[in-house]
Amino acid sequence: MNRKIIDLWVGIFVAIGLAALVFLALKVGNLLTTSEQRTGYQLEARFDNIGNLKPRAPVKSAGVVVGRVESIGLDDKTYEGVARLHIYSHHQFPRDTIAAIFTSGLLGEQFVGLEAGGDSVMLKDEDRIRKTQSAVQLEKLISQFMFSKAQETPASAPGAVPTPAPSAASPAAPPAVTPGAKP
Amino acid sequence: MSAPEPIIARVLSRLGAATLDAIARLGFATRFFIAMVKQSGTAFSRPQLIAREIYQAGVLSLIIVLMSGLFVGMVLALQGYETLVRFGATESMGVLVALSLVRELGPVVAGLLFASRAGSAMTAEIGLMKTTEQLAAMEVMAVDPIARVVAPRFWGGVISLPLLAALFSTLGIYGGYLVGVRLIGIDVGAFWGQMQAAVDWRYDVLNGVIKSIVFAFAVSLIAVFEGYDAKPTAEGVSAATTRTVVTSALAILALDFVLTVFMFRGGPH
CATH class of the missing domain: 2.40.30 (Elongation Factor Tu (Ef-tu); domain 3)
Known part of the structure; x- marks a missing residue:
């Protein structure tokens, strides 16, 4: 292969290689705007x-x-x-x-x-x-929400649901309805 | 009780010899590298020699690197779409394609392709020159074969691989664009805009380039060293060529891990 053709090809290769680097820096990496915004x-x-x-x-x-x-x-x-x-x-x-x-x-x-x-x-x-x-x-939001929910349940419970067991609505109901009242 | 001892002794001595051989080879490689760096001035004073090697290593690898880059980019876009569409984040495809190519795939795959396409050729060429005693003949003519044959090939490789890796990434991003925007129909603005917002030129692009430069040094050194160190027989040259590809691949992947740990550990700062 003739020396001049080799030089030509090498020149083309290096040029497109550098163009690819410039493309990566400017178009992909957005170098221009970053340098603009560096100040x-x-x-x-x-x-x-x-x-x-x-x-x-x-x-x-x-x-x-x-x-x-x-x-x-x-x-x-x-x-x-x-x-x-x-x-x-x-x-x-x-x-x-x-x-x-x-x-x-x-x-x-x-x-x-x-x-x-x-x-x-x-x-x-x-x-x-x-x-x-x-x-x-x-997490904080969720725990606050749960906490406020847990607080308002006993407040509203006495009116709506009969919590104490001796009300004797049905023997199976109390453990299912008020699991929180057990302890 | 006297019978097993010679076997153990033989195994141990063989193991020891192999270890010593490996260490001696490493020492020889280091000496070789230093000699080559010393002789590099001669190579650079005759740029014609290096230009020829850039042609051999770089220009002739262009087709395979460009085509692989294009296809890797297209596959990345297709596979990325499969995952991203589940989270409704297909607009991020540009980011996915660009970051994977610029940070990892560009330098690594281009390095692997370069090792098998150009590194093996370097080894075979130098090994054959040694086998046919051309290197010895040069020495007789008071021409240092390291300066005349080895150093230009080494520097040709070192210059070529970073450029090839950049081209690989570029073509890959273009392939991602073809599949993502043209085929699947992601918004053009989102593809480029999100990419530009997420890719940092120093943190991502420059680190990728540094990776490719490190790989270029490793692969070129392995290639010329294996050629120079090849046994001067047909088998020796073929074994050296194989070793070049295997060692280069391992070196690239191991170095990639080490570099990634240092470069991308704590997020951008």
Whole structure:
């Protein structure tokens, strides 16, 4: 094979190989927008519970992505979860903005939602968002619900269902109807 | 009681000899690698030599790598659809296809294909040169065969494989697009948009490229070393070629595990 043809083929190969790398970085990995959005400022938000929030989770305001969660840590003194937020520089938020942790969908990933307030002073780099709302824990909700249900059953029971056994409606009924009253 | 001892002694001594052989081979491979890196300056001062090897290892592997990438991407999309449709998450197919290709399948499968297509050819070529005493003849002519024959092949392989892996991933994503968007009918915007939102260029793409570079070094080194170390007989060359493919495959998969542990352990930071 002639030297020039080999060079030609090698040139083509290297060119399309590099084009593939560029494609992966730009079109698949979205390098352009990340470099555009790399400039920004840092905010800090403290939550009693950050739930399943992960680094790089989106920060949204009115559903629009305005930044990313940079890192997550624990304050050793107050035992609060500290989320550092990276907000893209062209978005400004008032000082009384509320940060809350939401879940997208029922099983989706968690993100930080920013709800802008009405203050005329804007948050600056390294500021802290004062008003925060923790992640909703499904287990807590369920246990609260169960607890409140368990509490209201004895309150409504005396009127509706005859709990004491001597009412003698039928011998089989009491254990089936009031299993909670047995102990 | 005197009879079993010689057998045990023989087994032990054979085991010991095999172990020592393996360690000595590793030492020789290291010495060989250092010699090759030392001689690489000569190879790079004559880029024509490396260009020829990129042609042999890279350009001639293009068809198989591109076709495999396309088909792997298409199969990923079909299989991914089967699972995703149960959760009503077919829009995430772009993410599934892109992440599996960029992080794992691109570097690994391209590396395996490269080892069997180009690595084996390198081993056979160098082994045959050794068998026909061309390497010895070069030494007689005061030409270092490591500089003239081995190093260009090594660097040709090192340059080719990352490019092939990138092409594999690209074609795979295109194959996923063909099946997902054109055949199944997933929304085009969701396919690309979700992919772009989920794939991080540094965490996913760059780590995939690093993987392919590591595999390129491993496979190329194994290929040229097995060729250089082959027994100068027809059987020796054929055994060395087989060893190249087997060792490369094992090395790629083991290195992949190690690299994945380091790269993708804690999620993106």
